[in-house]
Amino acid sequence: MGRTPCCDKNGLKKGPWTTEEDHKLTSYIQLHGPGNWRTLPKNAGLQRCGKSCRLRWTNYLRPDIKRGRFTFEEEETIIQLHSILGNKWSAIAARLPGRTDNEIKNYWNTHIRKRLLRNGIDPVTHAPRLDLLDLSAILGNALCHVNPAASLLALLAAGTQSPPSLLNPELLRIAAALASLKQENPELYHQQQQNLTDSQTTPSQLIQLQQADLERFLELNNNNDNNSGSQVSGQDNFASLPNDFGFWNTIPELSENCRSFQSCGAGLSGNNNGNGSDWYQSSLISGGGGNIGNADSSVISTPLSSPAQVTPTSSNFVNGSLSASTTTEDERESYCSSLLKFEIPESLELLDDFM
DNA sequence: AATTTAACCAACCGCCGAGCG
DNA sequence: GCGCTCGGCGGTTGGTTAAAT
Numbered sequence: 237m238g239r240t241p242c243c244d245k246n247g248l249k250k251g252p253w254t255t256e257e258d259h260k261l262t263s264y265i266q267l268h269g270p271g272n273w274r275t276l277p278k279n280a281g282l283q284r285c286g287k288s289c290r291l292r293w294t295n296y297l298r299p300d301i302k303r304g305r306f307t308f309e310e311e312e313t314i315i316q317l318h319s320i321l322g323n324k325w326s327a328i329a330a331r332l333p334g335r336t337d338n339e340i341k342n343y344w345n346t347h348i349r350k351r352l353l354r355n356g357i358d359p360v361t362h363a364p365r366l367d368l369l370d371l372s373a374i375l376g377n378a379l380c381h382v383n384p385a386a387s388l389l390a391l392l393a394a395g396t397q398s399p400p401s402l403l404n405p406e407l408l409r410i411a412a413a414l415a416s417l418k419q420e421n422p423e424l425y426h427q428q429q430q431n432l433t434d435s436q437t438t439p440s441q442l443i444q445l446q447q448a449d450l451e452r453f454l455e456l457n458n459n460n461d462n463n464s465g466s467q468v469s470g471q472d473n474f475a476s477l478p479n480d481f482g483f484w485n486t487i488p489e490l491s492e493n494c495r496s497f498q499s500c501g502a503g504l505s506g507n508n509n510g511n512g513s514d515w516y517q518s519s520l521i522s523g524g525g526g527n528i529g530n531a532d533s534s535v536i537s538t539p540l541s542s543p544a545q546v547t548p549t550s551s552n553f554v555n556g557s558l559s560a561s562t563t564t565e566d567e568r569e570s571y572c573s574s575l576l577k578f579e580i581p582e583s584l585e586l587l588d589d590f591m
Numbered sequence: 592a593a594t595t596t597a598a599c600c601a602a603c604c605g606c607c608g609a610g611c612g
Numbered sequence: 613g614c615g616c617t618c619g620g621c622g623g624t625t626g627g628t629t630a631a632a633t
Contacts, residue, residue: 252601252627274618290619291602326621341622342600 249283253292257282261289262297295338302334306343314340315348319362 273286325337
């Protein structure tokens with residue numbers, strides 16, 4: 237199947253297109269329609285190969301192309317489709333009106349892929365990188381949606397391998413998830429609670445290992461709130477902890493783990509139907525999952541589609557999600573940062589319910 | 592202000608499959 | 613069945629711009 241490259245011929249121009257060339261190509265296609273790319277450049281008076289013309293038209297000049305930044309919904313769609321289709325950019329583009337495969341591919345490679353990698357998620361398999369992450373965080377995130385109670389158990393079980401005085405950051409996160417579930421879907425919440433009751437493990441025994449630190453932490457958080465009258469970021473809160481607070485300050489890895497603690501908003505997504513996709517996708521975008529020791533604001537283990545526990549200050553926050561049409565990446569980052577604000581929900585008392 | 596580095600993205604390259612004679 | 617062309621696709625490059633030093 238031999239084939240001569242269409243651009244090998246001398247005299248054919250390469251490189252960036254000029255306005256005049258764009259005008260010639262657009263005018264010709266408006267008159268004759270696209271197609272027959274081999275003869276098109278000659279007929280249109282262009283010193284380009286047909287392939288170059290086709291790419292210019294399909295990726296840039298086509299009138300139905302949507303320019304500008306990708307919206308939040310588009311980003312979610314790309315991730316979702318990529319998890320199913322892989323690098324089938326044209327197939328993904330077919331689901332995103334106005335976006336070209338080239339544009340999606342570029343956006344994936346320059347934005348989404350990097351973000352997933354930063355968050356410890358393999359951009360190829362969409363699975364957490366076990367070699368990079370803390371196992372308990374992975375377990376927590378993976379199970380959180382399916383079965384919060386089981387997730388709690390898993391995390392607590394993982395916690396038993398840590399020094400007893402270590403406050404497992406996932407514990408509060410899962411607790412917040414359960415709190416959110418209780419508010420959003422009481423029926424499912426009680427079902428999960430029943431699952432926990434039916435299990436052979438006694439959570440009270442496990443949770444007691446961490447209860448002391450949990451109480452001290454909440455006490456500190458309350459003091460901070462009372463003193464400042466404002467919310468305190470998670471990192472600041474940890475920074476304010478006394479050095480003898482638990483065991484973590486003696487071990488760098490544990491210290492980092494705790495400093496990366498991000499609370500609240502970890503509830504299940506608004507879609508509590510057992511399909512984990514939107515929670516998963518939101519986690520990918522917002523940076524969910526086992527980010528350890530990374531203060532990057534893009535790695536927030538909080539699903540954007542679950543705002544129940546957070547109070548975003550961004551004006552773009554509309555109806556429980558970012559206002560997609562106006563959301564820039566900077567604003568998204570800002571929004572993510574706002575999710576770091578500390579708000580231990582009152583319903584965290586539900587931990588006692590498990591006791 | 593100048594230089595270096597990083598990020599972005601349009602465009603190119605090469606491979607592939609469909610279709611045709 | 614073979615050879616060829618065409619259009620499509622995914623990977624990669626390199627020029628431009630922005631940010632950092």
